[in-house]
Amino acid sequence: MFQVQFVSCSTEETMRIAERFGQEAGAGDLFALDGDLGAGKTHFSKGLAKGLGIKAMVNSPTFTILKVYNGRLPFYHIDAYRLDENEEEELGLDEYMDGGGVTVVEWAGNIQTQLPNRRVTITFKRTNEQERELIVCTDSPRFEQIFKEFTDL
Template identity: 45%
Template sequence: MVEKYLTGSEEETFNLGVQLARKLGPGTAVSLEGDLGAGKTALVKGIAKGLGVRDTITSPTFTIVNSYEGDVTLHHFDVYRIDDPEELYEIGWEEYFNPNDVCVVEWGDRVSQMLPPGALRIRILRDETQPDKRTILVERQDQE
């Protein structure tokens, strides 16, 4: 089943992230997908707020992962610059995906084979005719 949301600004995308965080219990993995500038980091900032994170959220483009403490620990990955998925094993990729934490992976479609079964897939699509409009599709992946 796919849930569809429409947002008209970065603030609305952020607020949707806050709402979506209520559905993310410990142990949840999220594949976040969309073009450059689609609003992935804005959505993660909202998810973080919804999970009780008080720190400033920044995209981990060069560090690969940032971890934040809140009501639950949030691990925020950005795998855009990963050339070989093996690089993720070098940083302890598998250890982040545990039953106590939430993991959000920007560009998750690039490493979909490495995500745990049942990961939540969130796709952000831009409206080419209205630059601030986004269609956000949320889909739970099949358990294996």
């Protein structure tokens, strides 16, 4: 398992990092995002979409739970903010996550038990007004190149 920390100093930088993940992402990849309100999860999702070649505007689907977009691969944008971990409601998200697309889940902690183990976990921390820490955990070597690009490893 790799754990890498990025520091982003602007919304643009967060989106640029995410866009690279979108470019490298493959069928079945799932990005599980966690962090407080306004931590930058939706900006990351927008960047991911851009990297997948999606032109449509991607917004937080807070009231719809799931939005589907078509890019280089299908893109499933899930926002679990309104879902409760203790509510054992089966969402039936498997058909999306096992499919040939790329999935991003905001507030992933709320549906942790329903997520596959093979995932890229990204925790967002707000360090000041413009700065965010992104802690990325993955066992996929596919994203190694991105780690080299954005950190001083």
